[in-house]
Amino acid sequence: MNLPKLREAFAGDFLIGAAVNVRTIESQQKLLADQYNSITAENEMKFELVHPDEDRYTFEQADRIAAFAREHGMKLRGHTLVWHNQTPNWVFEQGDGAADHDTLLARMRGHIQTVVGRYKSDVYCWDVVNEVIADEGPELLRSSKWLEITGESFIAKAFEYAHEADPNALLFYNDYNETNPAKREKIFKLVQSLLAQGTPIHGIGLQGHWNLYGPPIDEIREAFERYASLGLKLQITELDLSMFAFDDRRTDLTAPTAEMLELQAERYEEIFRLFREYRDVLTSVTFWGAADDYTWLDYFPVRERKNWPMLFDANHQPKEAYWRVLRAAGAE
Numbered sequence: 001m002n003l004p005k006l007r008e009a010f011a012g013d014f015l016i017g018a019a020v021n022v023r024t025i026e027s028q029q030k031l032l033a034d035q036y037n038s039i040t041a042e043n044e045m046k047f048e049l050v051h052p053d054e055d056r057y058t059f060e061q062a063d064r065i066a067a068f069a070r071e072h073g074m075k076l077r078g079h080t081l082v083w084h085n086q087t088p089n090w091v092f093e094q095g096d097g098a099a100d101h102d103t104l105l106a107r108m109r110g111h112i113q114t115v116v117g118r119y120k121s122d123v124y125c126w127d128v129v130n131e132v133i134a135d136e137g138p139e140l141l142r143s144s145k146w147l148e149i150t151g152e153s154f155i156a157k158a159f160e161y162a163h164e165a166d167p168n169a170l171l172f173y174n175d176y177n178e179t180n181p182a183k184r185e186k187i188f189k190l191v192q193s194l195l196a197q198g199t200p201i202h203g204i205g206l207q208g209h210w211n212l213y214g215p216p217i218d219e220i221r222e223a224f225e226r227y228a229s230l231g232l233k234l235q236i237t238e239l240d241l242s243m244f245a246f247d248d249r250r251t252d253l254t255a256p257t258a259e260m261l262e263l264q265a266e267r268y269e270e271i272f273r274l275f276r277e278y279r280d281v282l283t284s285v286t287f288w289g290a291a292d293d294y295t296w297l298d299y300f301p302v303r304e305r306k307n308w309p310m311l312f313d314a315n316h317q318p319k320e321a322y323w324r325v326l327r328a329a330g331a332e
């Protein structure tokens with residue numbers, strides 16, 4: 001069956017992306033090439049994967065993903081340069097103790113120059129800083145080694161170094177729980193203060209790890225309004241709609257029910273209608289995967305519990321959600 005292509009249906013609106021890894025660029029190759037016009041490496045460009053030791057870079061896997069994007073004429077998002085997670089210990093250590101402020105910033109600069117420099121002609125847009133906002137409580141920033149050692153200066157510096165390495169790249173701040181009103185205001189405040197300092201930042205990435213039951217559509221709208229008021233571009237960077245509510249730890253389901261598939265389709269249609277309303281500021285919508293045969297949600301928050309968050313099923317066949325997203329593409 002020759003299916004309509006999402007990338008064509010939304011061509012006048014925004015890019016349609018998928019997270020890939022070195023396995024799925026093989027196993028999902030046809031689906032990816034057919035339906036999507038942008039990819040993001042799920043893990044392969046992260047610090048611990050490309051820079052495991054101070055004097056050793058390992059670019060083989062990231063290079064394969066960059067080559068895949070080139071071969072298929074796809075855009076490539078870079079993910080991610082500075083994060084509290086998937087960063088090797090050596091970055092924060094020196095002798096028997098912790099690295100000092102200047103050493104850590106010099107390492108960060110070296111890493112960013114090398115990685116951003118290498119993919120200058122491939123990556124058009126980087127998630128420079130990922131998930132530094134605290135989820136709860138009065139603190140603005142999450143505690144991390146970066147924060148402990150450098151104070152908050154690492155955030156602006158990361159953007160400056162990335163801009164220095166590739167003045168043409170679009171530089172994004174990326175986070176999750178991004179529509180939650182309290183966290184939204186903290187993200188807004190951080191980005192507003194970066195802009196006030198003259199930091200080269202061009203956009204906010206809303207990860208979009210949502211589910212069948214939330215967040216409410218009005219909350220997503222409010223987040224778009226608030227972030228867009230900063231005058232920046234927005235991208236949905238890691239979209240998936242889990243079949244399970246956030247605190248649902250059930251493990252007995254071996255297939256999604258008809259009700260779940262219908263609810264997922266309704267949710268997807270509703271959010272894509274909203275995305276189209278914001279197409280002037282929203283430049284890309286990337287799913288965190290492509291089809292239900294592989295999703296990080298099979299391992300989180302419960303290991304080895306199957307989930308079905310994508311538009312295509314495990315055999316790469318379209319789900320009801322796919323047709324409803326296409327319907328939203330035609331909506332005026």
Ligand code: G3I
Nearest residue numbers: 042043079080085086130131176207209238288295296300
């Ligand atoms: O590399 C090992 C492998 O050797 C081992 O056999 C395997 C067994 O579990 O684990 C492999 O490492 C896993 C790695 O993904 C590569 O597959 C880690 O355990 C696992 O924790 C890691 O998960 C990734 C996660 O980030 C780490 O925090 C997910 O694949 C990836 O989808 C996820 O992506 C993040 C975004 O970068 C940022 N936003 C949230 C999003 C979802 O958590």
